[in-house]
Amino acid sequence: MADDDQLSRVFAALADPTRRDIVARLAAGDATVGDLAAPYDVSVQAVSKHIRVLTDVGLVSQTRDAQRRPCHLEADVLDLMTAWIERYRRQAQARYERLDDVLAEMGEDGHDPRRSRGAAS
């Protein structure tokens, strides 16, 4: 379950508003650490740490340009989250849409569907 750990770390990385903002700005184009740090009211070191977290989870990659470290968004990792979220959202929605059928069946014998059964797909 290395994937599980990866997912946890990506969710945790994006739980911070500063890091989410960094990702949002990198979606518009690559930027150096200094560029990214400029708008925030914290030290450059703090932003550097944020970028470190983002690179650790694979959301951002860094190259070299003289003293500068341009940051680049690796958008593929975002698909990992979307895949997880959409899977269960769809599953829940499908169950919701089947509610009419369930209610109809409950009408005949009062079957109680409390205990969760095996996963669908």
Next chain:
Amino acid sequence: MADDDQLSRVFAALADPTRRDIVARLAAGDATVGDLAAPYDVSVQAVSKHIRVLTDVGLVSQTRDAQRRPCHLEADVLDLMTAWIERYRRQAQARYERLDDVLAEMGEDGHDPRRSRGAAS
């Protein structure tokens, strides 16, 4: 914006593998705290705390059934995350595809050189 804080808390809530698993299981159907706690190797109180976090961010709602507290997945909140993620993933991908266009056009004929690097603000 208040939405920002909500988003941070939902991401943080799903950064925990146990809570993600709870959400996954609730997608298959409602369950009580005891049902949800059963498979895990932690105390019921710990699971109760996890559920508290999920309800605080609006991912889960709880009703009453005698002593039991059936939990229900509120899948709408998941859309909030998907919206955020997809927005920037698409933006990054669009930029990426535009870069391919530029490179392709540069290879065929020297057309309008669009910016491949958008400086952030």
Next chain:
DNA sequence: CTCTTGCTCAACCAACTGGTTGAGAAAGGA
């Protein structure tokens, strides 16, 4: 070479998190 710029590393600190145990509330069953 020295100076400046751009960034990271290291140590430290306050706040938060996920776990524990113990106590207790709420509601049905004996």
Next chain:
DNA sequence: TCCTTTCTCAACCAGTTGGTTGAGCAAGAG
């Protein structure tokens, strides 16, 4: 009525996190 089940609250503890400052490395500029 008292007992049992189900769940939450409170206090506490260890580990993590986001911030700070200070030092230091890498590379172009003078």
